[in-house]
Amino acid sequence: MTVIEIDGLTKSYKAGKAVDGVSVRVERGEIFGIAGPNGAGKTTVVECASGLRRRDGGTLRVLGLDPEGDRRELLQRIGVQLQEAALPDAIKVGEALRMYASFYDKPADWRKLMEEWGLTDKRRARFASLSGGWKQRLFIALALVGNPEVVFLDELTTGLDPAARRMTWELIRDMRDRGITVVLVTHFMDEAEALCDRIAIIDQGRVIAEGSPRELIAKGRSASLDDAYFALTGRELG
Ligand SMILES: Nc1ncnc2c1ncn2[C@@H]1O[C@H](COP(=O)(O)OP(=O)(O)OP(=O)(O)O)[C@@H](O)[C@H]1O
Numbered sequence: 001m002t003v004i005e006i007d008g009l010t011k012s013y014k015a016g017k018a019v020d021g022v023s024v025r026v027e028r029g030e031i032f033g034i035a036g037p038n039g040a041g042k043t044t045v046v047e048c049a050s051g052l053r054r055r056d057g058g059t060l061r062v063l064g065l066d067p068e069g070d071r072r073e074l075l076q077r078i079g080v081q082l083q084e085a086a087l088p089d090a091i092k093v094g095e096a097l098r099m100y101a102s103f104y105d106k107p108a109d110w111r112k113l114m115e116e117w118g119l120t121d122k123r124r125a126r127f128a129s130l131s132g133g134w135k136q137r138l139f140i141a142l143a144l145v146g147n148p149e150v151v152f153l154d155e156l157t158t159g160l161d162p163a164a165r166r167m168t169w170e171l172i173r174d175m176r177d178r179g180i181t182v183v184l185v186t187h188f189m190d191e192a193e194a195l196c197d198r199i200a201i202i203d204q205g206r207v208i209a210e211g212s213p214r215e216l217i218a219k220g221r222s223a224s225l226d227d228a229y230f231a232l233t234g235r236e237l238g
Pocket residue numbers: 013014015017018036037038039040041042043044045083
């Protein structure tokens with residue numbers, strides 16, 4: 001079953017086109033990766049698909065719903081971890097989880113989630129006092145608190161230490177095993193290779209390549225996904 005259908009999505013900001021005709025399909029239970037250079041339009045695609053930003057053109061269906069027209073219903077069924085999320089400085093970890101749980105009709109057990117993400121010891125810590133990695137963990141837990149069917153994770157492991165990163169990978173696989181569809185924006189090709197069933201590489205607002213890690217490696221005539229990424233985007237390191 002297709003849970004996300006994006007056809008010809010376009011979005012411009014004052015400075016120009018950010019998304020220039022993106023079409024992708026994501027099947028239920030997949031981990032779908034979105035990779036690409038800075039400014040490629042990845043976050044904009046995620047924002048449009050999750051009902052957080054208005055598109056200019058194209059059609060979008062997530063769980064059969066229109067992210068704009070059916071926004072309220074959709075927000076009950078998806079979870080979003082945004083790249084540049086923020087919370088009030090003074091809110092405590094436990095309070096944030098409890099408050100987010102209250103937004104949903106069928107929330108997860110937020111205390112259990114807090115435990116799973118290693119946040120229990122920090123439950124009385126204020127948001128402003130958390131390091132970047134701990135903020136990140138909190139945002140992931142918040143994305144899951146509504147028991148979502150689809151989760152959008154934008155640069156999920158940026159800023160996490162290696163142990164937290166591995167743990168996060170395990171939890172993402174757990175999500176998939178529970179039937180949750182995961183859309184993962186990432187700059188890390190090792191992460192994409194380890195986790196994603198399929199990946200779309202976006203550059204300048206367009207999908208320039210799409211497929212399983214193995215298919216992309218073959219398309220790029222490369223030995224690794226890292227090399228394939230540079231071959232396909234034509235970008236050099238450094
Ligand atoms: N709110 C905004 N207002 C104006 N321009 C924006 C806004 N958000 C993004 N843009 C522009 O749209 C383009 C795509 O940005 P977007 O954030 O979608 O890229 P991205 O692929 O997520 O990049 P990154 O890897 O750096 O996170 C960029 O040129 C960016 O400067």
